[in-house]
Amino acid sequence: MFFFLYIPNGSLSNKEKTILDGLIGNYEVMSSDNSLFRLILQALFLRKLKEKIKAHNSNIYFASIDDLYLRTIISKISFNLIYTFDDGTVNYLSKSMYYLDKKYSKSISCKYYLLGNRIKTLDEIKKKITKHYSVTKFKNIIENVEYLPLFEPTLNQNNSKRVRVFLCPFYDELYLNPVVAREKLEKLLLKDDIVFCHPRDKNAVRNSKNDLLITERYISNLLSDGYAVDLFGTANSTQFIFAFDSNVNNVVLDLGNVTEFFKDAFEEQVLILKNIEIKK
Numbered sequence: 001m002f003f004f005l006y007i008p009n010g011s012l013s014n015k016e017k018t019i020l021d022g023l024i025g026n027y028e029v030m031s032s033d034n035s036l037f038r039l040i041l042q043a044l045f046l047r048k049l050k051e052k053i054k055a056h057n058s059n060i061y062f063a064s065i066d067d068l069y070l071r072t073i074i075s076k077i078s079f080n081l082i083y084t085f086d087d088g089t090v091n092y093l094s095k096s097m098y099y100l101d102k103k104y105s106k107s108i109s110c111k112y113y114l115l116g117n118r119i120k121t122l123d124e125i126k127k128k129i130t131k132h133y134s135v136t137k138f139k140n141i142i143e144n145v146e147y148l149p150l151f152e153p154t155l156n157q158n159n160s161k162r163v164r165v166f167l168c169p170f171y172d173e174l175y176l177n178p179v180v181a182r183e184k185l186e187k188l189l190l191k192d193d194i195v196f197c198h199p200r201d202k203n204a205v206r207n208s209k210n211d212l213l214i215t216e217r218y219i220s221n222l223l224s225d226g227y228a229v230d231l232f233g234t235a236n237s238t239q240f241i242f243a244f245d246s247n248v249n250n251v252v253l254d255l256g257n258v259t260e261f262f263k264d265a266f267e268e269q270v271l272i273l274k275n276i277e278i279k280k
Contacts, residue, residue, distance in 0.1 A: 065125050185253065
C-alpha cells in the first residue's frame with residue numbers, strides 16, 4: 001500500500017507529522033508554497049504514480065473530492081476501484097464545498113486541464129466513486145456508504161464523573177478575527193480542562209494534548225473510564241461523531257464572525273448539532 005499526502009498550501013505541522021509517523025510510518029508528502037515549484041512537483045509525482053499503478057491492479061482511497069489535483073489523478077490514471085472517506089463535516093452539509101461546485105479562475109482551470117484533469121463537476125467525480133466510508137450515519141456525498149464506527153456509543157452507561165474537553169478550531173481559516181477568537185476560547189479554560197488544538201494550528205494553547213491518540217480515541221477512553229464529557233467546539237466533526245452519545249454534552253462555542261467562505265456551511269452545521277442536543 002502506498003500513502004501520499006498532497007498539501008496545496010503550507011506544510012505538515014509538528015503534531016500532524018508526529019501522528020503520521022506513529023500511525024503510518026512510510027508515506028510521501030507533496031507540498032510547496034511556491035506555485036511554479038508545486039506545478040513541477042505535481043507533474044513529476046503524477047508520472048511517478050502512473051508508473052507505479054501500471055504494474056498493479058490498484059484501487060485509490062481519498063477524501064477531498066473538490067481538489068483539482070486529485071481529479072487530475074483520477075482523470076489520468078485508470079484505477080480498478082475508487083473509494084472515498086469522510087473529510088469532516090463538509091461531507092454532511094448541503095451548503096458545503098462537497099455539494100456546491102466552486103468556480104475556479106481560468107488560470108487554475110487551465111493549469112489542471114494541461115496536467116490532465118477532465119472532471120469538471122462534483123457530480124462527475126461522485127459518479128465514479130464505488131463506495132464511501134463514513135464514521136457517522138449522517139447523509140453523505142453518495143448513496144453507497146459503509147458505516148465504520150470508531151467505537152460504540154455509551155448509550156446504556158450512566159457516567160457520573162464529569163470532565164470538560166475543548167476542541168480548538170483552526171482559527172486562521174475559520175474566523176475573520178482569529179486573534180480575538182483564540183483569546184475568547186482561552187478565557188473559558190479552567191485549570192483541569194483538556195484541550196485539543198487543531199492539527200494545523202502551530203500556536204498551541206496551554207494544557208493541549210500532543211500524544212499519538214487521536215482526539216476521538218482519547219474521548220472514547222474517557223467515556224469508558226466512567227466520565228461524562230462536556231465537549232466544547234465549533235460544531236466540528238468530532239462533535240458530530242459523539243452527537244448521539246448520552247454521556248457527551250456537546251457545547252457549541254461562539255467565538256466571533258466566521259469568514260464568508262465558510263459562513264453558510266458553518267451556520268448549517270451549528271443548527272444540526274444544536275437540534276440533536278435538544279432532542280437528546
